Amino acid sequence: MRYRYVKQANGKTVKTATVYTADEHRIKPESVDKDAVYIISRLQAQGHESYIVGGAVRDLMAGKLPKDFDIVTDANPSKIKKLFRNSRIIGRRFRLVHVYFGPKMFEVSTFRSLKDGPTSNTYGTIEEDVLRRDFTVNAFFYDPLKQLVLDYVGGMKDVRAKRIRPIIPLDLIFKDDPVRMVRAAKYGVSTGYALPFFLRWKIKKEAPLLKTVSPSRLTEEINKIINSSYAAGIVRKLDSLGLYGYLQPNAVELFKIKPLFKEQYLKSLDAHNGGSERLPGEALSSLIRDYLEVSLDWENAGPESFKDALLAARSFVLPINPPRVEIELAVRLIFREHGITVRKYRLLSEGEGKRRRRAPARNKTPE
Numbered sequence: 199m200r201y202r203y204v205k206q207a208n209g210k211t212v213k214t215a216t217v218y219t220a221d222e223h224r225i226k227p228e229s230v231d232k233d234a235v236y237i238i239s240r241l242q243a244q245g246h247e248s249y250i251v252g253g254a255v256r257d258l259m260a261g262k263l264p265k266d267f268d269i270v271t272d273a274n275p276s277k278i279k280k281l282f283r284n285s286r287i288i289g290r291r292f293r294l295v296h297v298y299f300g301p302k303m304f305e306v307s308t309f310r311s312l313k314d315g316p317t318s319n320t321y322g323t324i325e326e327d328v329l330r331r332d333f334t335v336n337a338f339f340y341d342p343l344k345q346l347v348l349d350y351v352g353g354m355k356d357v358r359a360k361r362i363r364p365i366i367p368l369d370l371i372f373k374d375d376p377v378r379m380v381r382a383a384k385y386g387v388s389t390g391y392a393l394p395f396f397l398r399w400k401i402k403k404e405a406p407l408l409k410t411v412s413p414s415r416l417t418e419e420i421n422k423i424i425n426s427s428y429a430a431g432i433v434r435k436l437d438s439l440g441l442y443g444y445l446q447p448n449a450v451e452l453f454k455i456k457p458l459f460k461e462q463y464l465k466s467l468d469a470h471n472g473g474s475e476r477l478p479g480e481a482l483s484s485l486i487r488d489y490l491e492v493s494l495d496w497e498n499a500g501p502e503s504f505k506d507a508l509l510a511a512r513s514f515v516l517p518i519n520p521p522r523v524e525i526e527l528a529v530r531l532i533f534r535e536h537g538i539t540v541r542k543y544r545l546l547s548e549g550e551g552k553r554r555r556r557a558p559a560r561n562k563t564p565e
Contacts, residue, residue, distance in 0.1 A: 202348060204325065214325055218354065220345040225258045227345065233299040234267035235342045237306065240281055242343065246273040247324065252331070255338035255347060256389070259357065269306045270339070274321060278306050325350065332371065332378050333385060334363045360391045368400050376407035379441055380419050387431040401439050408444035416445055417518040424481040430468035446485070448514050456492075463488045479527025482520055486511040487532055496536055504533060504540045 200217040234250060241248035248271040254264035271278070275287045278295040285297040285306075295306045310330055311322025324339065331337040334353035340346070347354075356363045362385050364371050364378075372379050379401045386393045393401075408416075423432050436442040437460075443450040453460040466484045490507055499507075508529050515525075533540050 200346075215348045215350040216352075216354065218347040218349065223259050223340075223347040224261075225255075225340065225345070225347070226261075227342065229258055229261075229263060230342045231267050231302075231304075233302060234269060234304055237269055237282070237297055237304055238341070239343060241269075241271050241273055241278070244273070244277075244281065246271050246277070248273070249324075249339035249341055249348070251339050252336045253385075255340040256335050256357070258340065259338070259347070260389070267304055269304055270309060270324075270327065271306060272309055272324070274308055278308075324348075329365060331365055332375075332381060334365055335385060335389065335391065337365060356391075360389070362386050362389075362391050362393050362397065364397060368396065372400065372404045372407055376404070376411055377415060377419060379405065379408065379439070380436065380445070383435040383439055383441060384423065384426075384428075384432050387428045387435050388426065398439065401441070405440040405444065408441065411444075413517045413519045417520060420445055420485070420515075420518050421481075421520075424467065424484055429484070430464045433467055434464060445518070446515065448516065449485070449489070452489070459488060459492070477531060479524055479529075479531050482515075482524055483528040483531050485515055486525075486528060489514045490529070490532055499533075499536065499538060501533075501538060501540045503538075504529065507533070 199222060200219070201213045202215040202217055203211050204214045205211050230250070238248045238250070248269060250258075250267055251270040252268050254267045257264040273281075275293040275295050278297075279285055279287055282295070282297045284299065285295050287293050287295055292307075292310065294308075297304045297306055308321050309324050309327040311320040312326045312329055313320050313322065328337050328339075328350040334351045334356045337349075337351050337353050339348040339350075341348075351365050352363075362382055364382075366374065382393060382397065382401060385391065423429055426432065433442060436445065437450065437453065449463060453463070466487050469484070490511060493510060494503065494507055508526060511529050512525055530540050
């Protein structure tokens with residue numbers, strides 16, 4: 199075990215991080231994406247401090263293959279963009295760089311400052327950046343070239359104790375970003391770690407903050423859940439913490455009215471959990487399947503029932519707003535399971551319908 203020291207403005211040297219070697223963190227180099235290593239090696243060759251960061255490091259230490267490899271550096275976005283032609287800068291308030299290698303995308307961000315609090319959008323140092331991350335198990339920095347893991351917040355102790363512990367003070371963490379409550383539940387289920395009593399208590403108390411989150415962000419979180427291998431467990435945990443009612447209120451209302459519906463809903467999520475070979479729309483279908491099963495008259499249903507089923511499904515999953523094509527595929531898949539083939543067509547929005555009705559007959563396209 200080693201330590202990292204930093205000299206302060208007053209000239210005093212202080213210990214800032216514990217450094218774990220390959221024998222201690224046990225990350226297998228072959229498990230690290232080669233393109234992520236290339237990005238870091240290119241940045242370091244230009245004199246920039248660079249690491250793989252967050253959940254990827256946690257997964258690597260647990261012997262799992264991460265889905266994403268996020269990278270953090272002291273280089274600013276313009277510099278990163280110049281180093282990688284296969285990249286583009288995104289974001290308005292805080293700019294990030296997406297670096298592409300074929301179908302793969304790596305998010306490269308610049309260290310953020312604590313100048314404006316935990317959600318600061320100004321650049322800073324690694325010592326500041328780590329303190330604006332959410333939980334200690336997501337705050338590791340891994341250098342794949344030197345094979346060293348930097349731990350600034352005692353995350354390794356929490357990994358060994360199997361607990362989810364926040365970095366940002368409890369009175370701020372969820373006010374700054376209510377979605378962190380959802381992530382706490384997800385991390386707890388996916389790692390098998392416990393959420394301490396005071397963290398659970400705070401989540402239950404501040405669950406209503408999720409009302410302020412935009413539908414697009416809620417949609418993003420639901421997509422991550424239903425495409426994971428832990429979907430049923432995460433939903434069960436979210437429901438026990440009083441959070442799922444803000445993500446899928448119509449489903450939770452049915453949980454209360456029909457207890458058997460809840461168990462079937464969870465079974466559907468479990469049956470369609472994350473996998474590499476999934477049919478288009480299959481993940482989303484797990485959210486609406488059981489609702490359509492009890493709300494449609496399948497004995498008398500036919501292709502003409504598709505439009506009503508689609509509208510009912512879209513209403514059921516509110517406030518999330520999945521792409522139209524995705525929910526159409528999900529409903530079409532459920533119809534196919536009942537032996538009903540629905541020909542492909544595109545439902546018109548209200549504005550499109552009005553334009554079509556005003557157009558001359560010869561210009562109309564038959565549906």
